Each structure stands twice: as structure tokens, then as C-alpha cells.
Amino acid sequence: MTAKKRWTAAGRKRTAAGKRWAAAVLAAAVLGCSSCSVDSGSSRNQGQSAGETLLSAGELVVYCPHPQDFIDPIVSEFEARTGIPVLVCSGGTGDLLERVAQGEEPRCDIFWGGSLSITSPRQELFASYVCINEGQVRKEFQNREGNMTRFTDVPSVIMVNTNLIGDIPVEGYGDLLNPELKGRIAMCDPAASSSAWEHLINMLYAMGDGDPEQGWDYVEQFCENLDGKLLDRSSQVYEGVAGGQYAVGLTFEEGGARYVMAGEPVRLVYMEEGVLSTPDVVCIAKEALHQEEARRFVDFVTGWDAQSVIAGTLNRRSVREDVDEPEGLPDKGAFPAVESSLELVTGRREQWLERFAEIYKKGLLK
């Protein structure tokens, strides 16, 4: 018995020693591995710190419904000129406004884009700032509210794919009721997109002969011709028409003009019944974490250089007196204009959106 006991003790000692040995070897292996990545640490550090400072410098957060191709040249130029990095969050105007109101992360500094008729009802979200270029801004685009700096003038247009349209005449809203276009019209939900909302206002005023209440008959007929197709984002309209999914689309001037300038089989129609032209805005959010950088951004995009480039190569109409109308686009005097009352339109937004949704739903049931 005693012999057995001694043997057990020896066995235990042996296994305990084995465990210690294994642990030591493991530790050595881990150390060896980590050291092999440490030896190149010095050369890595400088690169890494460069990468880190880029993102930690406090990016200016820009909420923007503009097309990506429009945003990128301006943002990259702003970055290069000021050294301020920019983070762009794109989306539909309505959606982005809601995110500003909710204070979602990343916190919005700049709200850049969205027509005045949609942004002005939410102007409590924005801090007052009058940019340094206000003196050069045309009278009709002055920042009357104090926190709504106008950025560009955006007329609504009908975009036509010339390969698909054939000999169907499209000169205005009236032509969109043509049964041959049924289901071939790209229109965005006015609740989601500011360009679609502008078109709804445009329709009501143009087809109601100045009285928006008279325009709803047209809207009903138009919705019927949509054949249940309503898009979520304004980019789907111009991309859809240029890509051939739709024959015509209701969009804003710059959205279609890019394709015209690029030589795509696309033409723009300024509605014969009248064209509504509403400015879009660039505003500083009240909760902005980078107020100083945000002001520089507003000053930059309304500046002569940026506005000249926007008008010269990006196909938008400047709000400045000292910048010419874009080349290749008709002068504003060349098409009939529609005047709307900003007060009336902003006051009736909810009501009109609801009515449109009802009509659209009715069309779906049919």
C-alpha cells in the first residue's frame, strides 16, 4: 500500500511538471509571434499615425441629397483648399431632414441641398448664418429667413429618353397623359424626394392655371398613367430614364442636364404649361459640432469660384448676380415660368402629400 502511495505522488508530480512545461512553451511561442510583428513596428508607426490623424481631425458632416457626381468635385476641392475633411451622408431630402431632427450619428453639421419649399418648414433645425457672399446674391434668392442660404436655382424639367420616345410628343404635363406612356413614366414619391415634391407643386399650379386646388384633376389622371410605379429616390428617375427603364421622367434640371452634356440619348423638356423654379439651400445645423468649419463650407459653396464651376461645368444655375447662366442650358426667360406662394405651399405640404398618396393608392387599387 505504501509503495502504491509513493508511486501516485510521483505520478502527480510528473503531470504537474508537464503542465508547467507546456505552459512555458506556449508562452514562448506567443511571445515569439508577437515579437515578429513588433520588429517592424517603427516603420509602421509613422504611416499609421498619418492614417489616424485623417479621421480624428473632426470631419465636417454634410447631409446632402445631391447626386454623387455633383457632390464629389465640390467636396474634394473644399477639402484641398481648406484642409477640412468632409464626411458626406447622402439620401432623400425628407429622410435626411428627419435624421437631423432626430440628432442621429454622425451629427449633421451642414444640410446641403433640398428645395426651399421642403426645408423652410423645418427651419427651426438650422442655425442662423448669413454668408460673406450674401451681397452678391440675386435679390430673389436672398437669405430672408437668416438661416436659409440659397445655393442654386433648380427648375423642374421632364427628361426624355430620345431612343425610347419615338414620335410621341412630349412638350409638357399634358402630354404625360398619353396612354402610350402608361407605366413608362419615372416619378419619385413626393414625400421622399424634393424634386418630386417640386413637380407636384408645379403640376398643381401649372395645370390649375395658377390655382393649385384646380390642379388635382390632372394629378388623378397622371397617377393613373403612372400605372402603380412610384420610385423612392430622385436618382432613380434620371438613372432610370438614361438607362432606358423609363421613357420619360420627372426630375430637376441638373439631374437630366448631366446626361445631355455627356452626349447620352436624352433631352430635357421645359413644360409648356409653365416651369416652377425653386432654389435649394445650404444651412448650418443648430446642433453642429463644427460651427467654424461649417461656416467656411457655406462661404465656399456660395463663393464666386464654386458658383462659377457649378454653372460652368456642373449644369446648375447660380444664385449669384456675377455668375452667368450655364452654357448649353436655356436662359430662364426662354420658358414660361410658374409662380407659387412659398407660404401656401409650405403650409399645405402635409395635406397635399396625403392627398397625393390617396390618389396614388386609388390608382393602385384600380
Next chain:
Amino acid sequence: MKKEQYFREELQRLFIGLAMVPAVSITLICCFIFMGLLLKGRWEENIGQRDYTAEALETTVDACSRELVRLEAFPGLFEKNPGPEERARIFTEIYRATGGFGCKADFYLLDADRHVILTDGKRVPEALQVAPGVSWGLFSAMEEAPGQTALRLLDGYRQEGSMLALGRAVFEGEQLAGYLIFTLDHTSMQPVLEHSAAQAIVTDPFGWAYLCGNSSFLTDSHQLVREIRGGSTWVTYRRHLYLMSARPVCGGQLLIYVLSDIQNIVVSLALNAALVITALFIMTLWVFAATRKVTEKKTADFYRILEVMDQGRQGNLDCRVQVESNNEFKTIADAYNSMIGSLQQQMENNRRMTELVAIAQSRQLESQFNPHFLYNTLENIRYMCRIEPETASRMIFCLSGLLRYSLDGSRREVPLREDLEHLNNYLTILTYRFGSRLTCTLDVEEATLDCRIPKLVLQPMIENSVKYGFGNRDRLTVELKAYIHQENLVMICRDDGAGMTQTALSELSRLLEQKENPGRHSGLYNIHRRIQLLYGHPYGVEIRSTEGHGTTLIINLPARREERIC
């Protein structure tokens, strides 16, 4: 059972200590070392790609800057409408410059109004078509730093792809004369990225990409994704693990990021390790199960021997060890079996010997009949012969019956009933002898009559009372009782005679416990000894007596009826 577990634990401990622990550790160590080596290789490749890209970029950009400075000093550069000879002279210089870059560069000579004077490119990039006076892109960079070479990434005009532009604004005195610009298209620098399998990306400080071999690292805006820009050495992007190194070049105006995909290395080695460890785990379970079987089989003989020994210790000697295997245990088992066998034989012999001795002693004791009684009775009969010959005759009849009964050696046990009959003979004789002086009452339960008792037990009890009870008294009453109490037959003989002194009683009690016949009080000793020889220790005669208050004899026997236990 505890011991069997001890064996099993020892086997398992040996296995784990000598096989499992080293196997697991070696596997893990090998995995770690292997992974470390592979990662080190990837890291070196990564650094190599990074430094190669950096060197290529810096060499080209330096060469461009140098040539720009050289060309700036070239006379007559900005003359409008140069003649063919002049054009040839300028182009010779330009081609000499671009020839040294090692990659294709386009040259643009612009006047102060940004109209092209000379170019070797097919068309002027849109980024260079900026209206006069507008401070934008490369022009703003050139004008902001006159006398220096400006470097700018031209991006955002996606149709043409990104390009790197180097330019200088040339002044004649205070007057802007024009611009000298080289552009390096991304296609001309792309081969630099193909130095190794590591994926390099070149961006400006804001993440806009110049060169990128893998468009999945870029956003729709042609910008490097934030996960990589903000990452450290270990980057996870789209659930893939990368090693990343980054480095600024050209005075921080460009950044090089290099990513090496290590997902496969990490996943395959982790999987490997997991597989091996799972296999070892299953082996461990198997070993635990197997050792149980093995120990059970190997130690079965051992525990069989132990079990039998344990039985033997508890008195059961009938068990034998059955060992099938032919090993040391077999020898032990055989030796034990033969030892137990001879022990049992010995014990049987001893038991028989004891029995024989007991029988012999018992016979000898039975055959003793008190000669005193015989003498007294014969004396009485002689006396009776004279006065009552009739009675004497009956006394002789009783005495002869008693003698015959005591001399009958064929049986050692008789039913109580028979012993009582012969007691009556004795009592008849006593009645004749003592007349009314002696009163004897019998109180025997019916159930006891069939019980077997040693022959001639009752008579000595009465005899003892008569012998010592009278003392100096005239009368004596003797009472005999027999009953069954707790499976024992109890016979009590009580008298109201003289009793015994305390010393006499204790001496008598001591005499009863002796093994040898003491000679005195031989009647009581006789029955006590016989009972003990026949039935064992707890049975026998007990005497209680107080001086002047009579004596009580108590006999305890196992109650047995005609060969069967009651």
C-alpha cells in the same frame, strides 16, 4: 471499488500526462509558429510593396518637378503661335523631359487665360478647362504658391479617371505668363501596384483615390472606405482580415495604403488547430472510456481474490476464487484456494473431535447416580420391609425403574414428558421416605411436554432441594415449574427451605463454572456441565438463594421438539 478507480485514474493520468498534454501543446505551438511565419512573410511583402510604391511615386514626382523647373527657364515658351521651328525646339525639350520619367506623362502648356498653347496629349482634361480667373483645382494650387510646383489629384470627373497633376504658374515679372503642367494618368502608374500580391492604394490626404487595384476598397465617390482609412495594422473590412501598412509620400500630399489579405492564413490555421484539438478531445473521451474497460478487465481477477478474502474474513469459507487468466493472480488464487481448503478440513476435524469428547464426557456424567440416594433409599426399604412390606415392594419397583432409566445409555435426550414419568418414581420414593414432611408440586405447561431435554435433569434438582432444604426444619415444600419463554425452555425448582449463605452460594456458582468435575455438589454440576456440552454457553443452571428463604434453581434450554426446533 475505490481502488479500481485508483487504477483507472492512474492510467488516465499517465495517458494525459505523457500523450495528450504534449500533443496539444506541440500542435498549438506549431500552429502559432506557422502562423507567425506566414504573417511575417505577408508583412514583409506588404512593407516591400509599400516602399516600392512610395519610391516609384516619389521618383516620378521628383523627376516631374525637376523638369518643370528646368522647362520654366526655357526661353520663349509662352509665345503665342510659335513657328514650326520653335515648336520643334520646345517639343524636343518636352520629350527629353517626359522620356526620363519612366512612365507616360502628358504635357500641357497653357497661357494666362488657360488656353492650351502646346500639348502632347490628345485632349485637354476637363479638370484643366477652368474659366479664367476662377480659382479652382490645380489652378488655385498653382496660383497660391507661385514659384513652387503644385501637386494635385484630379478626380471627380469620373469619365476620365483620376490623374495626378503637377504644375507651375510662370510669371514674367509680376505678370502671369502661363502654366506648365504634367499629368500622370492613373493607367500609366497602375503597373507600380502589381509589384506583389499585396494590394496598394494611393490616395490624397482626404482619401480620394489615385491608384487602386481593387475597387471594392473604394466608395461610389472613388474614395477609400473609412474602415481602411481609420484602420490600424489589423483591419477587418467586409468580414475579411487584412494586414495594413500606410505611409505618406511626396511631403504628405499623397498617402499609400497597402493591404495584405491574411484571412486565409488565419482561418485555415485556426481551422487546423481546431480540427486537431477536436480530434484530441475525441481521443481523450475514447481513452477515458477505454481505460475503464481495460482496468476493469485487468483488475477483475485481483478484485475477485479480494472479494473472496473478504467473504472468508466474514466467516464464509465456502467461496473459491475462479481465475480464468493464466498469470500471477492464478498462482495467488490457487494458493489461497488450497489454503482455505485445508483450513476447512482442519476445522471439521476439530469439530468432530470436540463432539466426541463431549459425548464421552456426557455419557460418563449420565452414568453417575448418587450413591447417597441409593444408600438412603435402600435403608428406607429395609425399614419398610418390616413395617409395610407392601410399600417396600413398591419402592423397590420405583427404584429399579429409576435405575434402569439412568443406566439406559442409548439416548442422551428425551422428551420432558418421559423425564417427568421417571421423576414420579423418584417422588414416590421420596414420599415414602419423608411422608408428610415433604410437599412437592409440579406445574408443567402442556406445550413443554414434547420438548427434548437431557436425560435425568429434573431429578437432581429435586434432590438438591431435599438435600440442602431441610436443614433443621420439619417440613419442606418443593415446587417444580416448566414453561417456554422466548423460544427457551425454562425449568424452575423452588423450595422454601433453609437456603444458602452468601459464601456457600458464591462458592457453588464458582464450582459450576469449572471444567473439571469438582466431586462435591456433583448433581448440579453434572446437569450444568451436560447442558453446556450439549447446547453451548448461554444455557445451563442458575442458582438463587437467600439464607432462611429457600433456594431456586433455574435451568435454561433451547426449546426443541422431537428433532425440530419449536
